Amino acid sequence: MTTKYWEIVRLRLLHLICVERSTGALKRNNPLYMLVFRALDRAEWLIGIEAASAAEKEVGIQDRHALSGPENDLSLDIHSVLGLPSDLQDRRAFAHFRHRSAFDLSSYLDDDFWDAYVLRLSASSNVIQHGLLALSAQHEAYLQSKVSDGHSPSLSHQSSIVPYSIKHYQHAVRALNERLSDRKQTQKMLEETLVACILFIGMEILQEEDLPALMHLEGGLKILSNNIPSSLADEEIASREMSPLLRLAKMFTRLDVQAASYIPSRISQPLQRYGRLDQDDFLPSRSLIIPFDTLLVARDALDTIRTKIYYYTRAKVALYQRLLRSKSESLLQPVEGGDLSSSSPHETQSLNSLLNERATFMHNLANWRARFESLIAQRSHGKEEISALWLAYLSILITLSTCLDDHETAYDAYLSHFQDLTSHAKVILAPHEKAPKKGFSLETKVIQPLFLTALKCREYHTRVEAIALLRGCGKEGPWDGDIEAAIAGYVMSIEELHRDQRLDTFGIPEHARIRDVELIHIDRAGRRVWVRCSTREFDYKVRDTFNHTLSAEARRDGYRWDLHEQFLTW
Numbered sequence: 001m002t003t004k005y006w007e008i009v010r011l012r013l014l015h016l017i018c019v020e021r022s023t024g025a026l027k028r029n030n031p032l033y034m035l036v037f038r039a040l041d042r043a044e045w046l047i048g049i050e051a052a053s054a055a056e057k058e059v060g061i062q063d064r065h066a067l068s069g070p071e072n073d074l075s076l077d078i079h080s081v082l083g084l085p086s087d088l089q090d091r092r093a094f095a096h097f098r099h100r101s102a103f104d105l106s107s108y109l110d111d112d113f114w115d116a117y118v119l120r121l122s123a124s125s126n127v128i129q130h131g132l133l134a135l136s137a138q139h140e141a142y143l144q145s146k147v148s149d150g151h152s153p154s155l156s157h158q159s160s161i162v163p164y165s166i167k168h169y170q171h172a173v174r175a176l177n178e179r180l181s182d183r184k185q186t187q188k189m190l191e192e193t194l195v196a197c198i199l200f201i202g203m204e205i206l207q208e209e210d211l212p213a214l215m216h217l218e219g220g221l222k223i224l225s226n227n228i229p230s231s232l233a234d235e236e237i238a239s240r241e242m243s244p245l246l247r248l249a250k251m252f253t254r255l256d257v258q259a260a261s262y263i264p265s266r267i268s269q270p271l272q273r274y275g276r277l278d279q280d281d282f283l284p285s286r287s288l289i290i291p292f293d294t295l296l297v298a299r300d301a302l303d304t305i306r307t308k309i310y311y312y313t314r315a316k317v318a319l320y321q322r323l324l325r326s327k328s329e330s331l332l333q334p335v336e337g338g339d340l341s342s343s344s345p346h347e348t349q350s351l352n353s354l355l356n357e358r359a360t361f362m363h364n365l366a367n368w369r370a371r372f373e374s375l376i377a378q379r380s381h382g383k384e385e386i387s388a389l390w391l392a393y394l395s396i397l398i399t400l401s402t403c404l405d406d407h408e409t410a411y412d413a414y415l416s417h418f419q420d421l422t423s424h425a426k427v428i429l430a431p432h433e434k435a436p437k438k439g440f441s442l443e444t445k446v447i448q449p450l451f452l453t454a455l456k457c458r459e460y461h462t463r464v465e466a467i468a469l470l471r472g473c474g475k476e477g478p479w480d481g482d483i484e485a486a487i488a489g490y491v492m493s494i495e496e497l498h499r500d501q502r503l504d505t506f507g508i509p510e511h512a513r514i515r516d517v518e519l520i521h522i523d524r525a526g527r528r529v530w531v532r533c534s535t536r537e538f539d540y541k542v543r544d545t546f547n548h549t550l551s552a553e554a555r556r557d558g559y560r561w562d563l564h565e566q567f568l569t570w
Helices: 003-021 030-035 044-061 059-066 078-082 088-105 115-124 128-147 155-180 186-207 210-227 231-240 242-264 293-333 345-378 381-404 408-432 447-456 458-471 479-498 540-544 552-558
Strands: 517-523 527-538 561-570
Touching: 059 293, 059 479, 088 128, 088 155, 115 186, 115 242, 128 155, 155 186, 186 210, 186 242, 210 242, 242 293, 242 447, 293 345, 293 381, 345 381, 345 540, 381 408, 381 447, 408 447, 408 458, 447 458, 447 479, 458 479, 479 517, 479 527, 479 561
Parallel strands: none
Antiparallel strands: 517 527, 527 561
């Protein structure tokens, strides 16, 4: 068939969209619709993907789910599309990806990464083909495990879908290794490798294997830092077209921010210019923010700031705090004339430097907020998209504002921000209230901001509301709403034992507030998590007397530290 023929098909399909747009549904059994999706070669397949993506956007995702689940779209010949052996399970996995996985994996600010870019790339890459089927099957298995309404598929299908997913995962890894053995490095090979890393990250997270997922993330970041020209961002701005590598760099930046928010000790890797990571790349820039044309531009600018802030808090602030603790512990030794309050000129200079950097980041965030508010005031946008950006902004603002404070009561000044976080989370979760679905998203949406609220906000009603919302969030990357709700509930139960109604609105004294929360082990099969956390209370006896029975950790800074450990279930 000629290109002209398919152009006619495309025009007729667009006409069909316009005709049926008023009905709010595009019927999947329409002969023209099926014709486009039964392309006989990859060139025709690309046309079909593009036209279908436009069609599905016209009818809306809710109608797409209602009219075209995988069980209703198994007639698609996957062999003619992907070149793979075609059977019922292959067709089901492919249909599930198109109709459910591509939507769930996407962020609220969808830039067509999953339902357009990845699908187009899969048409000519067996690595992406196998990875796509593996991720789709694993995603379906995850959703089945959350079904509790009695309408789950047969047990035989549930028992076969996971081995099927693992088989295609192994095929994808083997195909990628063979691809990388070719010494001819091309941009297409680079794209395939990076997209494969993202597919593997999703696969490992759904298999509850966070460490291998982190290894794939690190590999992708290293590839990006070593292979993308530093001029790429400037070229993209000049052409007003996003190159595939820049799109992938932004995706990895979001996943890196997510990993930094989940792992307290992780130092993020800023890709400011999407080039080599020189030392100057880690320094904040007052001219970082540019006027926002779209919400996607606003999201990308905020992600860049968030990455830099996580580096600042983990690599600089944390180091400074460790140095102070080391000094305090050495001064607790029985040395005459020791003074905990003394500070060397070097320490004062370091603190001033940290304060100046934080002020710069606060300026960046204030600038971002002004540009963002101007954008949403001028144009109409979806409530979910706007709330998603507010969640990201408010959570990183709280983190930055409190990172140099040594007392948990510092969080009390941000009660209004915590309340805004819960309000925006309810906007995003509201569409699912009538039929709650604990689904999976590769990117963080609401769980991390709600978990921060549940841990650090001591206003009773706001905290209880945040924990309740967590229980309906499902899974977002490594974040699991049920697990975080169990941890936050445990922390709250410890602190509430010391609530004093004579105090202010928050009622929890400093010495009773949980500081460090550490996950020792997660047993997802047994639905148990081993948590360790601590409280501290200043004690003159601890500070002034050298007590051999206390550990150095317990004696640091003159505080008595109490550890709490517990196996929690959810």
